[in-house]
Amino acid sequence: MAFSSKQENDYESQLEQIAGEVDGYIVKTDGSLEYFREQIRPLAQKWKTYHEAVDKRKKELLDHWEKVKKNPTLQDKNIKQSENWEWDKFYLHGLGSFGSNPINEMPAKYALDVMAALEKYLERKEKNERGYPENSSEYKRLQEAIAKQRQDLEDIRSEFDKLSSAKKKSVWIKTPPKTVIPNKAYVKFTWWRYLNLPEEAVFGCWRPPLIPLPEDPFDILKPVESEYYINQTRKELPDARNPQEEYERYYIFLSSVHDNYLQGVEKITEGIWFNNLQTAVLCCLDKGHGDKTAFLKAALGRVCQSNHKTDKKKEQEKPEGNMLMMSSRSSKENWEAIRSEYGISKKDFGKKINFVSDSFKRKIIFRDIEHAFVLASQGFPKPAIILAGGVIEELLRLYLENKNINPKCDKFFAYIEACENKKLLKRGVSRLSDSIRDFRNLVHLDNEKTKRYTISKAAAKGAVASIFTITNDFQKVSSS
Secondary structure, three states: OOOOHHHHHHHHHHHHHHHHHHHHHHHHOOOHHHHHHHHHHHHHHHHHHHHHHHHHHHHHHHHHHHHHHHOHHHHOOOOOOOOOOEEEOOHHHHHHHOOOOOOOEEEHHHHHHHHHHHHHHHHHHHHHHOOOOOOOHHHHHHHHHHHHHHHHHHHHHHHHHOOOOOHHHOOEEEOOOOEOOOOOOOEOOOHHHHHOOOHHHHHOEEEOOOOOOOOOHHHHOOOOHHHOOOOOOOOOOOOOOOHHHHHHHHHHHHHHHHHHHOOOOOOOOOOOOOHHHHHHHHHHOOHHHOOOHHHHHHHHHHHHHHOOOOOHHHHHHOOOOHHHHHHHOOHHHHHHHHHHHHOOOHHHHHHHOOOOOOHHHHHHHHHHHHHHHHHHHOOOHHHHHHHHHHHHHHHHHHHHHHOOOOOOOOOHHHHHHHHHHOOOOOHHHHHHHHHHHHHHHHOOOOOOOOHHHOOOHHHHHHHHHHHHHHHHHHHHHHHO
């Protein structure tokens, strides 16, 4: 979508304000700068790993392209190559950004046929040209087309005539260069269309199996490609697959806003992100990729509430039993805190789980959600994860029961699989359930072997948030 200068300026001003709030949080919260840096460091390694793999793939593609030019049978679908090689009908299309590719070059053996087709094309155009007045727009348009095609014909003939008789049957020659006309899209020479060849015959070839590329770390930072439609609002971001991914995204965007929209402050990303990575993240904040002010404000709120700090002095000053103070609140106060953090009241949540008709089960679900929230808020992630996972498992079971769907067994994974197979949950939402199941498995003492596998407070609070995300999806499916 196109945006006015005022819209752009307003958006920039809002980002500057958010950047100031991020800096304010860092200044007043002990240990937060170090924690921010810890959370954004993995992106740098993922970025490096991904681009090293992409560069290796490009080199493999270029090397294979040279083999294709020397061995025409690699482009014959009917001639099987090595046993494990695969036919890829658009493999060579990936060469489009390189100077040497099937658009900028063509097999010399096709040159005579292409030139003959061009000559017939010129005859038709010249005949059509005589049917229009010389000062008409149609006449001028035809003149431009005829001049271009004559030049293409001469370029191909010049390249072809340089070759020996043997090479005219085996090598590739350059095609006419792209034509650049002011205020018009450039025109490329699609030689295969003069021969009525399918694109598979041009870009397809036999190739060895490809090593899968690692996941692009920017997949969670950019709008979904299918959402890129002109004059339509783009989806801001794809759904996070788990709580850790969601919080990692919070820290990435908040760090980028802070470093790019505030001057004279210590940079969060200093010495951690490469310059090209800093630029790439900043581009994701562009308004053209979706207005992220609401997302950023929510992200900062979540980060502030997760309260990742290591203020030992304050910790020592806390009276004994202070960590459990919140549990002494009334249930009403706890649910008010839940509404404040997650934007859903106990009454609204009750409506979303109307498929749970048993009053006792509803009471247990409300109680366990409340307790999971209290435990997560007070820094007890393991029991919070266990309770949140138990709630999600039971909700999935009851939802399937309500839909008269029988999972293959009474296990968490089977409930997720059944919901996914019956399209009762979006793929992204079902992954949330999956990640909570994995966390519940991790809380066993024999599995928590290193600090790497320790569950964080942020992850526990994210698990509670997943309960509301999943039940909201239940409601959407039920109403569709």
